[in-house]
Amino acid sequence: MKRVFNHRTTRSVQIGVGHDDHTGGISFPIYPSATYRHPGVGQSTGYDYTRSDNPTREVLEDALADLEGGTHGLVFSSGMGALTTLLLNFSSGDHLLASEDLYGGTYRLLEQVFAKFGISTSYVDTTSAAAVAAAIVPPQTKALLVETPGNPLLGIADIRALADLCKAHRLLFVVDNTFLTPVLQRPLDLGADIVVHSATKYLGGHSDLCAGVLVAKGDELGKQLSFLQNSTGAILPPQDCWLLIRSLKTLPLRMERHSASALEVAHWLQQQPQVEKVYYPGLPEHPGHDLSRQQTAGFGGMLSFRLTSPQLAERVLERLQLISFAESLGGVETLMTLPAVQTHGDIPAAERQRLGICNSLLRLSVGLEEPADLIADLHQALN
Numbered sequence: 001m002k003r004v005f006n007h008r009t010t011r012s013v014q015i016g017v018g019h020d021d022h023t024g025g026i027s028f029p030i031y032p033s034a035t036y037r038h039p040g041v042g043q044s045t046g047y048d049y050t051r052s053d054n055p056t057r058e059v060l061e062d063a064l065a066d067l068e069g070g071t072h073g074l075v076f077s078s079g080m081g082a083l084t085t086l087l088l089n090f091s092s093g094d095h096l097l098a099s100e101d102l103y104g105g106t107y108r109l110l111e112q113v114f115a116k117f118g119i120s121t122s123y124v125d126t127t128s129a130a131a132v133a134a135a136i137v138p139p140q141t142k143a144l145l146v147e148t149p150g151n152p153l154l155g156i157a158d159i160r161a162l163a164d165l166c167k168a169h170r171l172l173f174v175v176d177n178t179f180l181t182p183v184l185q186r187p188l189d190l191g192a193d194i195v196v197h198s199a200t201k202y203l204g205g206h207s208d209l210c211a212g213v214l215v216a217k218g219d220e221l222g223k224q225l226s227f228l229q230n231s232t233g234a235i236l237p238p239q240d241c242w243l244l245i246r247s248l249k250t251l252p253l254r255m256e257r258h259s260a261s262a263l264e265v266a267h268w269l270q271q272q273p274q275v276e277k278v279y280y281p282g283l284p285e286h287p288g289h290d291l292s293r294q295q296t297a298g299f300g301g302m303l304s305f306r307l308t309s310p311q312l313a314e315r316v317l318e319r320l321q322l323i324s325f326a327e328s329l330g331g332v333e334t335l336m337t338l339p340a341v342q343t344h345g346d347i348p349a350a351e352r353q354r355l356g357i358c359n360s361l362l363r364l365s366v367g368l369e370e371p372a373d374l375i376a377d378l379h380q381a382l383n
C-alpha cells in the first residue's frame with residue numbers, strides 16, 4: 001500500500017521506510033549488485049544493470065523528486081556531474097544565460113569545457129528580470145541557469161518572474177537550489193523546469209559525501225535527462241545513495257537550525273567595527289529581503305561579510321579555532337572560505353572585482369554548533 005503523508009518533514013523522515021517488503025527493514029538496504037539475473041529471455045525484474053537502475057538509488061531519486069515537487073529525480077557522482085549531464089542537452093551554436101553571481105566551478109565548466117563545443121554563455125545579473133530579458137538572443141539562447149541566493153554575494157532572483165520570461169522565450173529554466181534545498185525553496189513550484197544541487201552540501205549535510213542531483217518537472221524532460229545519465233554514466237554509487245537517504249531524514253531540522261543560527265551570527269557581525277558589510281537575505285536591509293520572504297520558507301545558513309582589509313581577512317582565517325577554514329558548505333560543522341581565492345578563483349580577476357568578490361570578502365557556512373560559540377570564535381579572530 002502506498003503511504004501518503006501531507007507534511008514534507010514526515011516524508012523526509014520516512015524515506016525508504018516500508019519499501020523493504022522482504023525483511024521489513026526500517027533502513028532501506030544497499031544493493032551493491034552491478035547486474036541482475038533475468039527470469040527468462042525478454043524478462044526483467046525491473047533491474048538489469050546498476051548504471052541504468054539500482055533499487056537504493058531509486059528510493060533516493062523518488063524521494064528527491066517528491067521533496068522538490070518534480071516528476072523525475074536523478075542522482076550523480078557530484079554536483080558537477082549533474083551539471084555536465086544537464087549541459088549535454090545543448091548543441092554547438094546554442095547560447096546560454098547564467099547568473100553572474102555563480103559558483104566558480106560552474107563558470108569553469110561553461111567557459112573551459114562547454115565553450116570548446118561551441119556552446120557560449122553570457123553572465124547576467126539575475127536579480128534583475130529586465131537585465132536577463134535584455135541578454136536573450138533569439139533564437140540562439142536556449143536556457144537560463146540561476147543560482148538564488150547567489151554565490152557568494154547572496155543576491156536574490158525572482159524565480160516566478162524569470163520563469164514567465166523563460167516561458168515567453170521558450171528557454172529551459174534551471175535553478176541551482178544548493179543553498180536553500182527544497183525545505184526552504186521549491187523552484188519547480190514557482191515555474192522552473194529543472195532543479196540542480198550539489199548534494200555534497202546541505203542534502204548530504206555532514207561533509208562526508210560528494211553527490212549531485214537533478215530534478216525535472218515533466219515526462220519528456222525527465223526521460224531525456226535519464227537517457228543522458230545512462231548514456232554518460234555519472235551515477236551515484238549505491239553506498240553513497242544510502243548515506244544520502246540517511247542525511248535527508250534530518251534535512252528539515254538541520255535547515256531550520258542553520259537559518260536561525262545564521263541570522264544570529266549576521267546580526268552580530270553587523271555590529272562589529274571591522275565588518276564593512278554583511279550579505280545575508282535574512283537582514284531587512286538586504287535588497288532581496290522582501291522577495292526572499294515571498295518565495296522562500298527561510299533564509300538559509302549561508303552568509304558573506306566584507307572586512308575592512310584583505311590583511312584582516314587573512315588574519316581571521318589563520319586565527320579561527322572552532323570554525324574551519326575550508327572549501328564547501330552546508331555541513332553540520334561551520335566552515336569559512338575566501339571566495340576570491342577558493343571557490344571563485346577561476347573567475348577572471350577583473351570580473352571578480354567588478355562583482356565585489358574581493359580579497360576582504362569571507363563566506364561563512366553556519367553549521368549546527370551553538371551560535372554563542374561561533375560568535376566567540378569570530379570575536380577572538382577579529383580582535
Ligand SMILES: Cc1ncc(COP(=O)(O)O)c(C=O)c1O
Binds near residue numbers: 105106179197200212
Ligand atoms: C552552488 C553550487 N553548485 C554546484 C556545485 C558543484 O557541486 P560538487 O562540488 O558537488 O561537484 C557547487 C560546489 O561547491 C556549488 O556550491
